[in-house]
Each structure stands twice: as structure tokens, then as C-alpha cells.
Amino acid sequence: MPALNFSEVVGSATSQKKLINLLRGHGSQHVLRHPSISQPAMLYGPDNGGMIALEHLKLRSNMASWLNKFYHPPNPITEDRISITGGASQNLACLLQVFTDPVYTRNVWIVSPAYMLAFRIFEDSALKLRSVPEDEEGIDVDFLRREIRKSEEKARAQGNNEPHIKPPRPWSKIYRHIIYAVPTFSNPSFKTMTLRRREELVRVAREYDALVITDDVYDFLQWPSSLTAQTLSVEKAILPRIVDIDGYLDGGAEREGADGFGNAASNGSFSKICGPGMRTGWCEGTPKLAYGVSQTGSSRSGGAPSQLAATFLAETLESEDLQHYVYNTLQPAYGKRYQRMVKAINQELIPLGVRLPQTDRNVVGGYFIWLTLPHPLKGAVVAQRAKDEENVVVAQGEIFQVPGDTENEGTHFEHDIRVCFAWEEEDMLAEGIERLARVIRDVQDEHAGCSQSMQAATAATEGSAKDFW
């Protein structure tokens, strides 16, 4: 079968799953036809995923040039700022292995509601999890600062002043705190952190020796909130990443007097823009940080993960097929699904009292919408009944709570649910919301009936009490 030009198969905006397979077929065919590319692809590679010796295979530099075009940061992203990873999740684990100590690192501060599959990654590194609430602008930085201060006081009182478990190593440092966030089109909260909050977060991180690890995995999946046939895609990032801000704010990460590791690491992933089976991503930070994470034990033994997948991906970036696929296929397809779902939400759920965050954005994206149910409805009840009565599956808010830290306001989510617009076809999305509306209405009616009969019972009791007295 001849290799397909990717732009030729763009047509049906709703069949993006097939298109992912064709993309992979194209990249792999080219690689496999050329032994000079395929042979090294089948071997162990360099620790950081660089393929310096081979002209064709430059995932790091190809990625750097796409990131420069997309984020247009004031200082160009150089390939020594990038390390190739086995995806965002795997690299989160690697960052923790290299840059944290289970005792000296006081806490991992998790912006909540949070991507729930990250919890175990933090627990595997024996870190103490804390949740940080969001408001309409994103992370509540005042809360974070206050709680970090308390955590520092406690560490001081305990004499926890230097790492004892991890030995000092020339390629790494141990941070006192980790902060974990999904600043853009968050999974699950759907919010985008404002620029002001991003800058404040970098300042707090510098003040308290924290590494902010962001999963920037949805950044490329964006579109105008008022989608029209003329505006189906957005080819530039709307905001700098935390890692970009750390690069330029107040002298940047490599300013005089700083240790050069910086206070931010960005996890990118091909999972959402190519296919999760690739298990490949990239990490960006200062050159010292990017090198440090490439020295994690599992990469030292055999080099960067996903060498074969990285070889295919380098090809698709070189030819710009992947970039075209993101802008011409994924963004329009997800944008249309999003638009359809939001229309249904506005028609069916808003009149019932359901709320969604940040409704005034010009550009939206990601996979998910976060819905707050009208009082006193519980996400768990609505989710269970939606499944049982309407065969609609949604995620209840509680699964996104940080285990063991749900006491503070804004850190528990029993009245919320998360819905995904990325998977189902447009008509199914609209129908799913209609069915969900039926469930919410039924539960509301039952609550209303219940409180009416309670009022009647109270009135009757009061009446009989009056009679009695």
C-alpha cells in the first residue's frame, strides 16, 4: 500500500480514530523502509532521547521547533531543554525519583480537583499529598502560600533541614516541595489558569524551593469557543506555560544566584495528539533539569523510553504531518463535539441549575467539561442513576479528590460530575446530555417531593404539639 499524505485523508472530521492509525502507518512505513533509520530505532538510544548522530531522527529538535512555533516564548526553546519520555505519567514518576526525597520533600501540592491517576504516582514516591483549591482564575495561590509556610514551620521544628535518604548526585537536586497542576484545559476541572496566577505560582515556587510539574498534555487541543466554519483551529498557544514563565520572569530560571535547575517542568505527551499506545512524550525544563531527569535509573539502563515510537514520531514531525493532523483534523473535530455538547448543556442542564466554570473564554479545549450540580444533588447519586436508568456513564466528582486531604473548602467535590466530549460522536453527545437532564430532573423532583412531605410532617407535628400543649 502506498504511503498516504496525511492531508489527503483529512475529510471526515468525526472519524479521528482512524486517522490516528493512518498517521502511525505513514510514519512507520517510512522508518521501516529505511534500514539506516529502522536499525537504530530498534536499539537502545541515548538517555535523553536525542538522536544526534542521525540526520533523520531528531525528535528533540523537531519538537523544539514545533514548541517554538506554538508557544513563541521570548527565549527560543533549544533541544537541550527537552528530554524524550515514556509519556506524561511515566515522566512524572521519573521526575519524582530524581528530584524528591520522601522525608526532605515536605509535600506534593495538588491543584484540585485533580487528575486522579496521578495520585498513585505520588504515593509510589512516598510523598505526602495535599490539595490546593481552585477559584475562577485557577489555583488559589494565597491558600498555597499559607499552607506551604505552615509546612515549612513544621519541617523546621522537626529539624528536617537536609535530605537524608537520597544521596547528593551531581545531576540532580532535591526540592522541598512539588506542586502539580494541569494549567490549561485541565482534566478534570476544564479551567485554564490565568496569566496572573501562573506568574504568582512561579514566584511562590521560587520562594519555597518548589518544583512545579505541569501536565501540558491538552495545550494543542484548542479551538475558538464560538466556533464557525472559518475558525476551526488555533495554531498558537493562548498563554505561556509555567515553564515558559519560569524561563523569562524576573531574570528567568537561570538568573544569577539561582542553581540553574529552575522551578518548573512541563510534561508534554503524544497520547492526546497521536495515540496513547505510543507511550511517548517530552519533558521541558532548564537544560540542567532536562539532563537530570534523563539520568533517572530506568533511562540510564538502556536510554530514553519508547525509542521505536520516538523514531516514528520524529518522522511525522519532520514531514509536519502531525502538526497538520492536530490543526486540520483534531482541533476541528473536537471543537465541533465540544460545541455540540455545550449547546446541549445550555439547553438541557443550565435551566435545571447546573453550572460550568469559566464561561467567558475565547479559546477552549481539552477533553472534559466540569459540571456543578444544583443543590442538594450529589454527583455519586446522579452518576449511578444515569448509568442504571439511562445507560450514560459520567464520572462523579469525588474520584478527583486528593486522598486524605478533603477537609478544606474547595477540596471536596461531592456535588460535581465530569463529562467527556472527546470520545462519542456529536449526536450521541447531545443525546447523552438529554438523558442526563432526565436523571437530574427526576432526582430534583424526588428531593422536592421529599422536602414537601417533610414540611407537611413538621407542620403536622407542630400542629399536634400545639394541640397537646
Ligand SMILES: Cc1ncc(COP(=O)(O)O)c(C=O)c1O
Ligand atoms: C492530566 C493528564 N496527565 C497525564 C495523562 C496521561 O498522559 P500519558 O498518556 O502521556 O501518560 C492524562 C491522560 O488522561 C491526563 O489527563
